[in-house]
Each structure stands twice: as C-alpha cells, then as structure tokens.
Amino acid sequence: MTTEPNTAPKMTARGVNVFYGDKQAIDDVSIDVYRDHVTAFIGPSGCGKSTFLRTLNRMNDTVAGARVTGDIRLDGEDIYAPEMDVVQLRARVGMVFQKPNPFPKSIFDNVAYGPKIHGLATSKSELEGIVESALTRAGLWGEVKDRLQDSGTALSGGQQQRLCIARAIAVDPETVLMDEPCSALDPIATAKIEELIHELRGRYAIVIVTHNMQQAARVSQRTAFFHLGKIVEYGATTDIFTNPREERTKDYITGRYG
Amino acid sequence: MSGLAIVLMLFGLGLIAWLSGRARAAQLERVTPAAAVRPHSRPQYHGWYVALWTILPALAFLSVWSALSPGLAVQAVLADPAAASLPDNEFVRSAIIGEARQLATGQIAQGFNPQSAALVEPFRTAISRYSTIGVVIALILAFAGAAWSFTRLKRDFRARTRVERVVMLLLLAASLVAILTTFGIVFSLLFESIRFFDRVPVTDFLFGTHWSPVSGNEDPDLFGAIPLFWGTILIGAVIAMIVAIPLGLMTAIYLTQYAPARVRSWLKPTIEVLAGVPTVVYGFFAALTVGPALRSLADALGIAGASSDSALAAGLVMGIMIIPLVSSMADDSIAAVPSAMRDGSLALGATPSETIRKVLIPAALPGVMGGVLLAVSRAVGETMIVVMAAGQSANLTGNPFSSVTTVTVQIVKLMTGDQEFESAKTLAAFALGLVLFIVTLMLNIVALRIVKRFRESYE
Numbered sequence: 001m002t003t004e005p006n007t008a009p010k011m012t013a014r015g016v017n018v019f020y021g022d023k024q025a026i027d028d029v030s031i032d033v034y035r036d037h038v039t040a041f042i043g044p045s046g047c048g049k050s051t052f053l054r055t056l057n058r059m060n061d062t063v064a065g066a067r068v069t070g071d072i073r074l075d076g077e078d079i080y081a082p083e084m085d086v087v088q089l090r091a092r093v094g095m096v097f098q099k100p101n102p103f104p105k106s107i108f109d110n111v112a113y114g115p116k117i118h119g120l121a122t123s124k125s126e127l128e129g130i131v132e133s134a135l136t137r138a139g140l141w142g143e144v145k146d147r148l149q150d151s152g153t154a155l156s157g158g159q160q161q162r163l164c165i166a167r168a169i170a171v172d173p174e175t176v177l178m179d180e181p182c183s184a185l186d187p188i189a190t191a192k193i194e195e196l197i198h199e200l201r202g203r204y205a206i207v208i209v210t211h212n213m214q215q216a217a218r219v220s221q222r223t224a225f226f227h228l229g230k231i232v233e234y235g236a237t238t239d240i241f242t243n244p245r246e247e248r249t250k251d252y253i254t255g256r257y258g
Numbered sequence: 259m260s261g262l263a264i265v266l267m268l269f270g271l272g273l274i275a276w277l278s279g280r281a282r283a284a285q286l287e288r289v290t291p292a293a294a295v296r297p298h299s300r301p302q303y304h305g306w307y308v309a310l311w312t313i314l315p316a317l318a319f320l321s322v323w324s325a326l327s328p329g330l331a332v333q334a335v336l337a338d339p340a341a342a343s344l345p346d347n348e349f350v351r352s353a354i355i356g357e358a359r360q361l362a363t364g365q366i367a368q369g370f371n372p373q374s375a376a377l378v379e380p381f382r383t384a385i386s387r388y389s390t391i392g393v394v395i396a397l398i399l400a401f402a403g404a405a406w407s408f409t410r411l412k413r414d415f416r417a418r419t420r421v422e423r424v425v426m427l428l429l430l431a432a433s434l435v436a437i438l439t440t441f442g443i444v445f446s447l448l449f450e451s452i453r454f455f456d457r458v459p460v461t462d463f464l465f466g467t468h469w470s471p472v473s474g475n476e477d478p479d480l481f482g483a484i485p486l487f488w489g490t491i492l493i494g495a496v497i498a499m500i501v502a503i504p505l506g507l508m509t510a511i512y513l514t515q516y517a518p519a520r521v522r523s524w525l526k527p528t529i530e531v532l533a534g535v536p537t538v539v540y541g542f543f544a545a546l547t548v549g550p551a552l553r554s555l556a557d558a559l560g561i562a563g564a565s566s567d568s569a570l571a572a573g574l575v576m577g578i579m580i581i582p583l584v585s586s587m588a589d590d591s592i593a594a595v596p597s598a599m600r601d602g603s604l605a606l607g608a609t610p611s612e613t614i615r616k617v618l619i620p621a622a623l624p625g626v627m628g629g630v631l632l633a634v635s636r637a638v639g640e641t642m643i644v645v646m647a648a649g650q651s652a653n654l655t656g657n658p659f660s661s662v663t664t665v666t667v668q669i670v671k672l673m674t675g676d677q678e679f680e681s682a683k684t685l686a687a688f689a690l691g692l693v694l695f696i697v698t699l700m701l702n703i704v705a706l707r708i709v710k711r712f713r714e715s716y717e
C-alpha cells in the first residue's frame with residue numbers, strides 16, 4: 001500500500017459549489033479520487049459531506065432546489081455535461097446509503113434489480129451467476145444462499161446493508177459511494193462491512209463518509225476533512241491522523257472540536 | 259312548560275351553581291392562611307364541578323323521561339273510561355290514539371275520526387300530568403346534585419380532576435352516538451329483512467334470476483336479486499373501476515413523482531374538490547350527455563340492445579367520480595413508501611418510470627389495493643348516478659350498452675311512490691339494503707385492514 005497514488009485519478013472535482021435554494025452547502029471544493037484507494041470524508045455534522053458525495057453520482061438532481069456548479073469528471077468525462085446520461089452514470093457510480101434500504105422484494109430480486117434494468121444478463125443462469133457473485137463479493141452468499149426468495153427486508157440490519165452493497169456492485173460500477181454505511185449497525189456488523197471494503201478496494205474506487213475516526217483510519221488510504229462546506233485538508237490518511245497540517249483538523253480528530 | 263324552557267331553566271340553574279361554586283372556592287381559599295398548602299384546583303373548576311352536577315343528572319333524567327312519557331300517557335288514556343269503546347283492531351286503535359294526541363297537543367285542529375275527540379281531554383290531562391312530574395323530578399335532581407356537590411367543596415378538593423373525568427365521559431358519549439345509531443339502523447334493517455325472508459326464502463332471493471316485484475304478489479320467483487347484484491357489480495366494480503383505477507393511479511404517480519411543487523399545490527386540491535361535487539350533478543351529466551352519446555355510438559357501431567340508460571354511461575361517470583378517491587389513497591400510499599426506496603433505485607441507474615413501475619408501485623400496492631376496495635365499496639353503494647343513468651330494467655346482460663339496474667336503484671324504486679308497509683315488495687327493499695350494508699361493510703373492513711397493515715410495515 002502506497003500513500004501516494006501512482007495512477008490517474010478515477011474522479012476529479014474542481015471548484016465545486018452546491019446550493020440548496022439560496023443557501024450554499026459546498027464552497028469551492030476540489031478533490032481527486034483514486035481507484036486503488038479508499039477515500040474517507042470526515043467532518044462535523046452538517047458540513048456538507050453527504051451533499052458533496054451526492055454530486056459524484058448526480059443524486060442531487062433528485063433534490064428539489066439543489067444546484068451544482070463546477071467541474072466533476074469520471075475518467076476525464078464531464079459528468080455534468082448536457083450529453084451525459086445520468087442513468088448510465090449512476091450505473092457506473094453506485095451508492096450505498098446510511099440506512100439500509102433494500103427493496104421490499106426477495107433477496108434475489110434485490111440484487112437482480114440493477115442487472116435486469118441494465119440488461120446485463122441474457123439468460124436466467126447468467127443472471128443467477130451475477131447475483132451469486134455479487135452476494136459472494138459482499139460476503140453475504142453463505143448466509144443467504146438457501147433463502148434467496150425470502151424478503152430482503154427480513155434480514156438483519158447488517159445483512160441488509162451488505163445486501164445493499166451487493167445490489168450496488170451487481171451492476172459492476174467503477175466507483176462506489178458509501179454514506180455512513182455503518183452508522184445504523186452494531187460493532188460486529190460494522191467490522192464485517194469494513195472487511196468488505198478492504199476486499200473491494202482496488203476493484204472499485206470507494207468513497208466513504210464516516211463519523212467514526214477509527215473507521216476512517218482503518219478503512220481508508222486517503223482522507224478529506226470537511227468543514228463548513230469546504231475541504232480543510234486532504235491527504236494520505238496516515239498523514240491526516242498522525243501529522244495534520246491544519247489546527248482545525250487536529251482539533252477535530254482528537255475530539256476537541258466544538 | 260315546554261321542553262326548551264325546562265332545558266333553559268336547567269342551564270340557568272347551572273350558571274347559578276357555577277357562580278356559587280366558584281365563589282365558595284374563592285372563599286375557602288381566603289379563610290385559610292396563605293401558608294397552608296396551595297389549593298388543588300382553581301375556583302373555576304369548583305364552579306364547573308357544581309354546575310355539571312346540577313345540569314347533567316337532570317338532563318339525563320329528562321332525556322329518558324321524554325322517551326318514556328308518551329307511552330305512559332297512552333297507558334293512562336287507555337285506562338280512561340272514554341277509551342272503553344275503542345275498536346279492537348290494533349291498527350285502527352292506534353290511528354285514533356295518534357289523532358287524539360295530535361288534537362291534544364294542537365298539531366291538528368280537526369280529527370278525521372269522531373272517536374278521537376272524546377279522548378282529547380284525557381290525553382291533555384295525562385300529558386300535562388306527566389310533564390309536570392318530569393319537570394318536578396328534574397328540578398329535584400338539579401337541586402339535589404347542586405347541594406350534594408356544593409357540600410363536597412373543600413380547599414383541597416380535586417375539582418379539576420373530577421371535571422376532567424366528566425369531560426372525558428362526554429367526549430366518549432359523543433363518539434358513541436354514530437356507532438349506536440348505526441347499530442340501530444342495522445337492527446331495523448335486520449328486523450324488516452327477517453320479515454321479508456318469512457315471505458320469500460333467502461335462497462330464492464339471493465340466487466333467483468328474475469326480478470319484478472309486484473304489489474300484493476308474494477311469489478318468490480319474482481324476487482330473484484341476481485340481476486340487481488349483477489348490475490351493481492357491472493357498473494360499480496367493473497366499468498367504474500376500469501376507469502378509476504388507471505386514471506387515479508396515474509394521477510397519483512404524476513402528483514407524487516413528476517409534478518413540480520407549484521403544479522402539485524393547485525392540482526391536488528382541485529382533484530380533491532371534485533370529490534365534493536354532489537353526485538346528482540354527475541347524474542345529470544351521465545343521463546343527459548354521456549348516455550345519449552353512447553347510444554348513438556352503439557347505434558353507429560350496430561350494437562343491438564343499446565339504450566340511452568346504460569350500464570356504460572353510469573359506470574363511466576361513476577368511474578370519473580371515484581378518481582379522486584382512488585388517486586388520494588394511491589397518493590398517500592406512494593408517498594408513504596420511504597424516499598430511500600426511490601433513491602436506492604435511482605442510484606442503481608433506474609429511470610424514474612422504471613423506479614415507479616418496479617419499486618414504488620409494488621411497494622405501495624397493498625395501500626393502493628385498500629384504496630381500490632374502498633372505492634368499490636363507495637361505487638357499489640352509490641345511488642344517484644345509477645338512478646339517473648342506469649335505467650330500471652333488471653336485465654342479466656353482459657352488454658354494457660344496454661340498460662341494467664342496481665341494488666340501490668331498486669331500493670329507491672321500492673321505497674318511493676305508493677307503498678304498503680306490509681307487502682313483500684316494500685320489505686324487499688330492506689333485504690336489499692341489508693345485503694348492500696353487509697357487502698360494503700366487509701369491503702371496508704378488508705380495505706382498512708390492508709391499508710393499516712401496509713402503514714405499519716413502513717413505520
């Protein structure tokens with residue numbers, strides 16, 4: 001594991017601003033996200049982490065009154081360009097939400113949902129293969145392989161969250177955005193998700209928002225500290241946690257903030 | 259003394275009781291030194307406590323008495339020697355007595371039946387006697403209540419708690435009124451229906467296919483209600499739903515998923531206002547516009563048996579009428595699906611319409627189903643549109659252009675115009691009403707269950 005990336009960034013953001021109506025939630029944020037590195041967003045509540053995360057797959061489009069300016073690119077492609085197909089973009093940049101949100105469908109159908117709408121499978125057996133491999137990568141296969149027809153909502157919270165991760169990776173995205181994926185889970189389920197993030201690293205660019213400093217330190221290689229809609233500091237996780245350049249970062253990670 | 263005067267007097271006494279209760283409590287507060295414990299309730303509550311004890315028992319007695327006293331008066335009149343010559347026939351006798359009562363209370367000036375004149379005097383005496391007795395007892399109760407409650411007032415008396423309890427009981431009583439009335443209606447329906455089923459066997463009624471009730475004829479073959487049930491289902495559950503379900507659902511989808519806030523803010527109330535349009539207005543539209551138009555259409559298409567009173571005309575307009583009901587239920591259920599579902603689907607790269615079809619509708623389906631059942635129940639019980647536009651002929655036909663009749667139409671027909679209360683023809687209306695009541699009740703119960711279960715699953 002290197003602390004400095006040696007590949008081209010997967011996603012780049014330059015001078016991004018987000019407004020909710022007249023209120024500015026993100027102020028001139030620039031950042032690079034790398035495929036081989038897990039990037040963590042940390043910062044006090046309300047500083048705009050989720051807002052910025054949602055600009056990366058244009059989920060802010062679904063929020064009435066939200067407006068994004070600036071330049072965000074995925075593999076050099078401007079994702080806010082008029083000719084960008086948002087639906088395709090979201091297939092390439094998957095998202096896992098804070099609260100597990102499986103559809104009220106069977107476990108199988110939850111995972112098969114994305115591949116079906118994108119036509120990724122030409123036959124039933126191919127679809128089954130995709131579902132199995134997604135569930136396997138999400139570390140859930142062993143637990144659910146005998147009950148694929150049970151409702152996804154009948155699983156435990158931690159299993160539901162892994163199901164949502166399986167659902168996201170079943171469409172074979174390039175980037176996975178996770179917004180506090182463990183905040184509704186107990187420590188054991190959290191540990192499983194963290195382990196999963198380790199395993200997924202390198203295959204997908206992963207961005208994770210977290211309030212848990214230890215978690216950021218454990219799972220990420222790069223960390224961005226957000227404060228009041230701006231990035232205060234962004235760099236290798238080890239640097240941020242052991243040797244922060246900014247006083248505010250230091251205060252926050254040592255719990256002296258506020 | 260008229261009833262209104264007594265009630266007013268009671269309230270007057272109540273006011274006096276309130277004032278004196280409050281004054282008493284204030285006095286109690288003053289006599290004890292300020293250092294003592296604070297009184298439990300403020301003086302007003304003591305006033306209310308005394309006032310309630312003054313008014314409520316007396317009012318309760320009066321309402322019971324007003325139900326009992328006419329019977330007692332009749333008893334007294336019958337015991338009078340002047341009543342000895344009354345004919346034995348129950349029906350004639352009660353007619354004469356009724357007339358005498360109306361003469362005695364001045365509702366009519368002249369009796370039709372000469373014998374009633376002789377009973378007027380005894381009636382007058384009896385009525386005034388019982389009303390005096392009632393007033394006296396009510397006043398005694400009022401004073402007794404006032405006196406008793408007044409003696410209970412103490413500095414630390416918990417008048418506030420007591421008043422609260424009475425308020426609660428009053429509210430409970432108010433909420434029971436609707437339920438008790440419904441029970442009353444059901445019992446009367448049941449009672450009359452049983453009399454009907456004495457004449458016409460239930461099986462002939464429920465499964466017979468020929469409906470043409472005639473006065474004075476109790477042949478069970480004339481009371482087969484299947485054509486009515488069929489007409490009701492064809493209009494209310496088939497044609498109206500074919501119109502209302504898709505349109506209502508699409509309206510709800512547009513409103514919840516696509517409509518900008520500005521459009522939604524006027525479109526939704528407008529649609530809801532439609533639910534308040536009197537059904538007779540829809541009836542006009544169905545009978546005068548849609549019916550004739552459909553008839554010309556059927557003639558042009560060469561469909562036989564078309565009539566300007568048709569199942570289709572009534573059903574189409576009823577469907578339009580029901581759209582607001584379906585759309586508001588569907589709107590509620592779709593809105594109740596957590597937005598996390600929608601976001602989850604969009605984040606996977608589904609389009610909004612895929613999200614609606616594959617996630618939102620399936621998730622909202624139970625709620626939507628409940629709404630549809632409520633709509634069916636409403637359509638089945640709907641009367642005005644079908645009376646005006648569906649026709650009267652009890653046809654057992656699948657042709658929507660022909661005239662059919664429904665349960666509600668036949669009830670109206672049987673209960674209006676010349677009617678004899680004893681004939682099977684009139685009683686049939688009660689049996690039809692009972693069937694309608696049971697069916698709509700079940701539909702409502704099932705629908706509300708489904709909707710409730712659905713709500714719980716997202717809480």
Ligand SMILES: Nc1ncnc2c1ncn2[C@@H]1O[C@H](COP(=O)(O)OP(=O)(O)OP(=O)(O)O)[C@@H](O)[C@H]1O
Pocket residue numbers: 020025043044045046047048049050051052063
């Ligand atoms: N839909 C919205 N409409 C208006 N303002 C919003 C909306 N969503 C977020 N905001 C505002 O934008 C700012 C950033 O919110 P955001 O949810 O991105 O913060 P966050 O860093 O994710 O906080 P948390 O750690 O609590 O999740 C906040 O001030 C918030 O009030």
Ligand SMILES: [Mg+2]
Pocket residue numbers: 049050051179
């Ligand atoms: Mg957030």
